[in-house]
Amino acid sequence: MQFSDRLANIKPSATLTINAKALELKAQGIDVTSLAVGEPNFSTPEHVRDAAKRAIDEGFTRYTAVPGISALREAIAEYFRRSYGVEVTPDCTIASNGGKQSLYNLFLALLNPGDEVLVPAPYWVSYPAMIYLNEGVPVPVKATAAAGFKLTVEQLEAARTPKTKILLFNSPSNPTGALYSEEERDAIVRWALDRGLFIIADEIYDQLVYDPHKPLSLVGWWKQYPDRIAIINGLAKSFAMTGWRVGYTVAHPDLIKKLSQITGQTTANICSISQKAAVAALTGPYDCVESMRLAFQKRRDMAWQELASWPGVACPKPEGAFYLFADISALYNDAMPDATAVCTRLLSEAKVAAVPGDAFGAPEGLRFSYAVADDVLMDALERVRKVLIGK
Ligand SMILES: Cc1ncc(COP(=O)(O)O)c(C=O)c1O
Known part of the structure; x- marks a missing residue:
């Protein structure tokens, strides 16, 4: 064939x-x-499973609005308020079929053929594939064990070319578990913004950081530069909900509209029952x-x-x-x-x-x-x- x-x-x-x-x-x-x-x-926590059972029993089994039901978009916004004290409005959010779809659709919305994406390595296996599928070029930038698998601005600058469009930032990282400190991260963010790059922050592991570290998000930077940063996250890892397929993106409303168009023409809304479960998870107890x-x-x-x-x-x-x-x-x-x-x-x-x-x-x-x-x-x-x- x-x-x-x-x-x-x-x-x-x-x-x-x-x-x-x-x-x-x-x-x-x-x-x-x-x-x-x-x-x-x-x-998956019991109150989340119960919410899904209720959704089925109440017949919440039809198509929903493409970017997600309002309660879910509100709940995503509340997550950022609660975890990071930052105000996000629901029109800056879209639910996705896992963090995977958030990332894929962002590349689809942002990349033109030949655009380069800086991908800190060791990287999560799916990044290069998603970039290639959207006709971009992944440019791995290698961090070593001796450096705690973290990169410096100098290494990123050495990998930048006139075709570089996006910096992918994943902290804590899959596969290394490396966590950038706020200072290390801020230096990289400032560098990327100064060079005119768009930043995609993959924060799927943000809640899984170990003492004495506290969760860290780019959402504060995003508030200052809403059209230069997009954040992806999801419930798979922190709420033990891998199979439910709930992820989301936080981005400028103009970008959210484009992501919504892509979603509407490809997969439509994520599972209605999972949406109710996700509302229960995000607005419920975090113990x-x-x-x-x-x-x-x-x-x-x-x-x-x-x-x-x-x-x-x-x-x-x-x-x-x-x-x-x-x-x-x-x-x-x-x-x-x-x-x-x-x-x-x-x-x-x-x-x-x-x-x-x-x-x-x-x-x-x-x-x-x-x-x-x-x-x-x-x-x-x-x-x-x-x-x-x-x-
Ligand atoms: C770094 C990273 N980003 C995104 C994802 C996507 O997670 P999901 O699509 O299950 O929400 C994963 C899953 O393994 C991951 O490790």
Whole structure:
């Protein structure tokens, strides 16, 4: 068959591929632990599930307004008021089918063929694919383990060209868990605004930051520069709602109108029932978010202490999200020459699925997700240690 040229650069998601292999082994009765996917192992909070059940029972099952019901757009605005003390009006919001759709539609709305997007690496696997699909050019800018996987303005400036249009900013980061301080972030934001760039802030992990850090959002900057910044977020990670597919964008009303047009002609509104659930989540108690955050923090501490003690492994302490990214290139040898070979061996010998860094633009490392139960996590890491360093 003849497929569109647009698909030429699109590879299957490495995260999902490795997870599929793990599931295959599980189906054969082999006990495999997947540290490959980015999905909290908690249930969606009860009051959120109840709101969805009520929506079904009350027949709230029809098309809704494309950008979301007013109650949801109000609830998104309230989230920013409550979390960051910043006033956002509902006309600056649009609900999306997960943070993924928010990002995809932003690239569709903003990119012309050949426009470049600065993508800090290690990056989330889907960014380059989304940029290619919208005929843009992803320009990875590499941050090292030694620098805590964070970039400086100088590195970004060196990667900028006359075609650079957008800076993607993801903090806390998937796959590294790196969290920029307010000062580090502000220096980058000022630089991007001074150079005339548009900033897309992916804040999907904003609530999952560990003590003593507090959630940080670009919403204050967005208030000052509403037509230069867009923020994406969603409920998947902080409210354990991956399957409900609720994300959102905060942007200038003119951009929201364009996003709404795209959404209207492609997917239309997100699931009506999920919208009611999202209203309950965003306007309800946040103690569920806090208890999940504390559970992740405990796992981060345990898993990081283990990994950081391994000779030849460089793993900066992640300050957010639920991933550890370890530079293991010092351990590469003839038997395990690269990250993919290491992951294949981990799967067959340790029965643990991790994701090779190539998928994140960082072939020197591996990503482990710690969104699994404490004992499962530590047991899996012990098996990984035996394969990687032999004891
Ligand atoms: C960095 C980052 N952004 C966005 C998303 C999209 O999340 P969702 O579409 O499930 O809301 C993910 C999911 O893994 C992510 O890791």
